[in-house]
Amino acid sequence: MYQTYSFREKSLLFSKIIFPILITQLGLFAMSFLDVMMSGRAGSYDVAGVAIGSSLWIPIYTGLSGILIAITPIVAQLIGGKRSSDVPNTVIQGLYLATIIPLFIFLIGALTLKPILNGMNLDSEVSRIAYHYLLSLSLGMVPLFMYSVLRSFMDALGQTKMTMFITLTSLPINALFNYLLIFGEFGFPRLGGVGAGYASAITYWCIFGIAVWMVAKQSPFKEYRIFGTFYRISIAKWKEILLIGVPIGFSIFFETSIFSAVTLLMSGYDTITIAAHQIALNFASFLYMIPLSISMGLTICVGYEIGAKRTIDAKQYSYMGLGLALIFAIITGIILVLFNDVIATMYSTDKEVIILAQHFLIYAIFFQLSDAIGAPIQGALRGYKDVNVTLVLSLVSFWIIGLPLGYLLATYTDFQAFGYWIGLSSGLTAGAILLFVRLTFIQRRYRTKFSNAVN
Structure with missing residues (x-):
C-alpha cells in the first residue's frame, strides 16, 4: 500500500489490489465447484452428498475464518500508522487462534453432524457420502485456517x-x-464424492506450505520476520483480534448459514426442485465472489487510509468500490438473463432439473443487485474497524426479515420454493439500505474525530 493523490492513482491502485483478490476468490470457489461438478460425473448420490456436505461446511468455514479476517484491518492500520514493528506479533497471535478454532469445529461436529444429517430425511447413501465427505475434508482444517491468517497478512500489505x-x-x-480419488484412476481407490473431501484436505496443506515459504523467504514479507521471534500467547492481542473478528465472523455466518437453513427447509420438496435450487445457489455464490472481492479490497484501502488519518481518501475508496460493484452487478444480471440455459446445462443433464434451474437463476439477479451494495459497504466498514452494528444488521436482514418472509411466501403463496429466494432478496435489500446509512454516519464521525485531534 502507498498514498495516492488523485482519482486516477486511486483507481489504478484499487484495481491492482482487487483483481488478484477476485482471481483468488474465484479460485477458492472453483475448488468447491470442482468438487460438486466432478462428483456429479460419479453419480447422482455422490453429487447430492457433496452438495449437502458443502452447504453445511461453507457457512461454518466462512463464519469462523471470518474471525481471522480481523488481521487485515488491524495490520493495514498498523502499516498506515507507521507501526510496522507491531505486525509480527499480531500475525503470530492470529496463527495461534487459527489452531484453536478447528478444535471447536471437531468437537461440535462430533456431537451434531449425524443428528443434523438424520434430520434432513436424506437417502441413506446421500447421508453417508455427505458425512464422510466432511470427515475427510476436516483433515485439512488446521492448515486452511492458518493459511487464512497468512493470507490476511499478505493482503493487508497490498x-x-x-x-x-x-x-x-x-x-x-x-x-x-x-x-x-473420485474416479479411482492410476491405482487409487474409487471413493466417489468422499474422494473430493480428501482432495480438498490435501490441497489445503499444499497452499499453507506455499504461504509459509512466501512469508519467510519472499519480499516484502520476509522484512517483517514473522517467524523470526517467538511470541508468547497474548490475551490482550487475542482480545483485540476477537473484538473485531467475532462480529465479522458472525456477520458472515448469518449470511452464509441462511442458505443452509433454506436447504434444510426445502428438504420437503422433490429431488428435482432441490437439485435445481442447489444449482442456482451454487452459481449465485460464484457470482458473489465479485462484490466480495471488492469488499476485501476496500477493507485494505480504507484501513490503510484511516490508519494514516486520511478520511477523505478513505471515503473516496468506499464510493469507488460501491460504484464498481454496481457496474459488475448489471453485467452479471444480463448474463443470467441471456445464458441461464447454458449455465444450468453445465451442472446437470436432466431436462427437468435444467428447466427449473433456469427459473431459479432469474431470481438470482436480485441477489446480485443487493450484494453489489451490501458487500462493499461491509468491507469499507471493516476498514474503519466498525463491525458490531454490521453484525446486528446481518442478523436482522437475514434471520428476522429474509427467512421468515421467504417461509411465508413459500408456504402460503403460489411462489412455492421460489418464495425463499424472494424473501432472501428482500432481506438483502433491507440490509444494503441500512448499511449505507451506517457508512455515512461512520464517515462523518471519523472526519469529526480527526478534525478535533488536529485542532
Whole structure:
C-alpha cells in the first residue's frame, strides 16, 4: 500500500489490489465447484452428498475464518500508522487462534453432524457420502485456517498477487486429486464424492506450505520476520483480534448459514426442485465472489487510509468500490438473463432439473443487485474497524426479515420454493439500505474525530 493523490492513482491502485483478490476468490470457489461438478460425473448420490456436505461446511468455514479476517484491518492500520514493528506479533497471535478454532469445529461436529444429517430425511447413501465427505475434508482444517491468517497478512500489505498465485497453484492440485480419488484412476481407490473431501484436505496443506515459504523467504514479507521471534500467547492481542473478528465472523455466518437453513427447509420438496435450487445457489455464490472481492479490497484501502488519518481518501475508496460493484452487478444480471440455459446445462443433464434451474437463476439477479451494495459497504466498514452494528444488521436482514418472509411466501403463496429466494432478496435489500446509512454516519464521525485531534 502507498498514498495516492488523485482519482486516477486511486483507481489504478484499487484495481491492482482487487483483481488478484477476485482471481483468488474465484479460485477458492472453483475448488468447491470442482468438487460438486466432478462428483456429479460419479453419480447422482455422490453429487447430492457433496452438495449437502458443502452447504453445511461453507457457512461454518466462512463464519469462523471470518474471525481471522480481523488481521487485515488491524495490520493495514498498523502499516498506515507507521507501526510496522507491531505486525509480527499480531500475525503470530492470529496463527495461534487459527489452531484453536478447528478444535471447536471437531468437537461440535462430533456431537451434531449425524443428528443434523438424520434430520434432513436424506437417502441413506446421500447421508453417508455427505458425512464422510466432511470427515475427510476436516483433515485439512488446521492448515486452511492458518493459511487464512497468512493470507490476511499478505493482503493487508497490498500484495494480493501473491495470494492469487497460491490459489492458482492450488487449482490443478485439487483437480488432480479429485480425478484420482473420485474416479479411482492410476491405482487409487474409487471413493466417489468422499474422494473430493480428501482432495480438498490435501490441497489445503499444499497452499499453507506455499504461504509459509512466501512469508519467510519472499519480499516484502520476509522484512517483517514473522517467524523470526517467538511470541508468547497474548490475551490482550487475542482480545483485540476477537473484538473485531467475532462480529465479522458472525456477520458472515448469518449470511452464509441462511442458505443452509433454506436447504434444510426445502428438504420437503422433490429431488428435482432441490437439485435445481442447489444449482442456482451454487452459481449465485460464484457470482458473489465479485462484490466480495471488492469488499476485501476496500477493507485494505480504507484501513490503510484511516490508519494514516486520511478520511477523505478513505471515503473516496468506499464510493469507488460501491460504484464498481454496481457496474459488475448489471453485467452479471444480463448474463443470467441471456445464458441461464447454458449455465444450468453445465451442472446437470436432466431436462427437468435444467428447466427449473433456469427459473431459479432469474431470481438470482436480485441477489446480485443487493450484494453489489451490501458487500462493499461491509468491507469499507471493516476498514474503519466498525463491525458490531454490521453484525446486528446481518442478523436482522437475514434471520428476522429474509427467512421468515421467504417461509411465508413459500408456504402460503403460489411462489412455492421460489418464495425463499424472494424473501432472501428482500432481506438483502433491507440490509444494503441500512448499511449505507451506517457508512455515512461512520464517515462523518471519523472526519469529526480527526478534525478535533488536529485542532
